[in-house]
Each structure stands twice: as C-alpha cells, then as structure tokens.
Amino acid sequence: MKILLIEDEARLVSIIQRDLTAEGHELSIALDGTTGLQMALKADFQLIILDIMLPGINGIEVCRxxxxxxxxxxxxxxTALGTTENIVVGLDSGADDYMVKPFSLAELNARIRTLARRNGSNAPAPNLLQVADLVINTDERSVTRAGKTIDLTATEYRLLEFLVKNRNHMLSRIEILENVWNIDFNMGTNVVDVYINYLRKKVDKDYEPKLIHTVVGMGYILK
Incomplete structure (x- = not known):
C-alpha cells in the first residue's frame, strides 16, 4: 500500500516507518503540513496518516x-488531541478515521487494513503479465488462459513467470536453471525439459496459438 505519513515527531516517525515498511507498505514522509499537502496533491497515495499539530499548516487544514x-x-x-470535540472536528474536515496517541502498532495496522478494505476502489491495479490470451497475476500468483484458470505447481509457476517476463527472448537451459532453480551450472539434468513439457500440457495443449517454442540445440522462447 502506498502511504504518506505527515508527522513532525522524529521518534514516532522512525517507529511507524520501521513498522509499516516491515508490513510491506511503500512509505513517504513529510515533517510539516505544507510539505505534506504538496506531496499529497502531487502523488497518488492510497492512505495519508496525518497528525493535527504540525508546523506550517495544521492537519485539519491539510485535510480540508x-x-x-x-x-x-x-x-x-x-494525534494527541483526543476529546470528543477534537475527534468530531477531525472527521468533519474529511478524515476517514481518527486515532489518539499513544497507540499500539497492532491497532494502527488493524486500522490501516480496515481502511484498505473500505477504500478498495483506491487499491493499486493488480500486477499483470500478458502474452496473447495468457495472463499472470503476480500479486495472486494466478494464471489464466482464454479466461480459464490454469493450476500450476510452485515450480511451474516460477518457470512460466520467468518465460513470460523474458518473452520474445531465447533462454538457454542454463539461464533457466540459474533463475528458476538457482543452479548456476549445468549438472547434466533434464529438469528444464521435463518442466517445459509439464507447462506445455497445461498452457499450450488445448489452446491456440502455441506460446512455448523450442529453439533446437539452444533453449526455449515464449512468444
């Protein structure tokens, strides 16, 4: 999730930054209201975490x-301002939720998850890889062809994703071993050929056009 934190307390910024980064969020930081407002207007953030008592423009005005x-x-x-009146003013200015300091990181993460569900329309578009009618959703690690779900093992998925990411590029067996199996030398194994055969049965057998092609004596290409 792409998040903007507008907060002037350096210690709190450090704590939140460490936590949200560990949770997998992409975090940007502004230490005053003026900078935060400019950043929020220029970039597309899914969530803005906003303190009220800020240098420059206060959080209520930023929100408005x-x-x-x-x-x-x-x-x-x-914010540390936790009276009912403060909360009402904050929500009326346009905030979706309001947390009073001090707070636990567990609660902060729970509030973020709730807002993410509530604002699902602002979620990032899924990361899709597509060749012809073959579509890979790399967020869900799911594969479809002609709109039909294709069930792959973990290794088959890694191999297909590598081929698709390098579509129209001939890949040698050693390149595939290095990137899919993390083997940096040819052990005389035919594992690449075996798994290419598995993929062809699932991805190509019942569909046109065929996508996985053999380059005789060299390797494979998906196109």
Whole structure:
C-alpha cells in the first residue's frame, strides 16, 4: 500500500516507518503540513496518516484542502488531541478515521487494513503479465488462459513467470536453471525439459496459438 505519513515527531516517525515498511507498505514522509499537502496533491497515495499539530499548516487544514481538491486517498488522523470535540472536528474536515496517541502498532495496522478494505476502489491495479490470451497475476500468483484458470505447481509457476517476463527472448537451459532453480551450472539434468513439457500440457495443449517454442540445440522462447 502506498502511504504518506505527515508527522513532525522524529521518534514516532522512525517507529511507524520501521513498522509499516516491515508490513510491506511503500512509505513517504513529510515533517510539516505544507510539505505534506504538496506531496499529497502531487502523488497518488492510497492512505495519508496525518497528525493535527504540525508546523506550517495544521492537519485539519491539510485535510480540508485535500478534500476540496477531491483527493480520494483515505485519511487517518493520528494525534494527541483526543476529546470528543477534537475527534468530531477531525472527521468533519474529511478524515476517514481518527486515532489518539499513544497507540499500539497492532491497532494502527488493524486500522490501516480496515481502511484498505473500505477504500478498495483506491487499491493499486493488480500486477499483470500478458502474452496473447495468457495472463499472470503476480500479486495472486494466478494464471489464466482464454479466461480459464490454469493450476500450476510452485515450480511451474516460477518457470512460466520467468518465460513470460523474458518473452520474445531465447533462454538457454542454463539461464533457466540459474533463475528458476538457482543452479548456476549445468549438472547434466533434464529438469528444464521435463518442466517445459509439464507447462506445455497445461498452457499450450488445448489452446491456440502455441506460446512455448523450442529453439533446437539452444533453449526455449515464449512468444
């Protein structure tokens, strides 16, 4: 998830950065409201974590301006201001959720997951690889051809993904061994040929055009 953190407390920034990065999020940081507003308007963030008491423009005003600019990012306010009035003002300014400091990282991550589900329309498009009617969703590690799901083993999937990423490029057996099996020399094994045969039965046998081709004496090419 692409997240912008607008927070001026250096220690808290460090803690949140370490946690969210470990969770697999892509995090950008602004240490004041003015910079944060500019960053939020220029880039497409799925979530903005926003403190209220900021140098420059305060968080309430940042939130208002973002909503006036029709920013679709989810906004989570993190602040020490925890009265009912503060919470109402924050939510009325356009925030989607409000957390009061101090807070646990477990709760922060749970709130982020909830906002991600709620704002599913802002989720990043899936990472797709496509050749003809063969489609690989690398996020889900799923494969379809002509709209039909193709079930692959983990090794078959790695091999197919490598071929597709290098489509129209002839790959030697050694290149395939190095990248799919992490074997950096030819042990005289025919494992590549065996798995190419497995893939052909699943990906090519019942479909046209055929995608996996043998380059005699050299290797394989997907095109």
């Amino acid at each position: 301006q973002l909503r006036q600019a029709n920013t679709q990012s989810a906004i989570l306010m993190l």
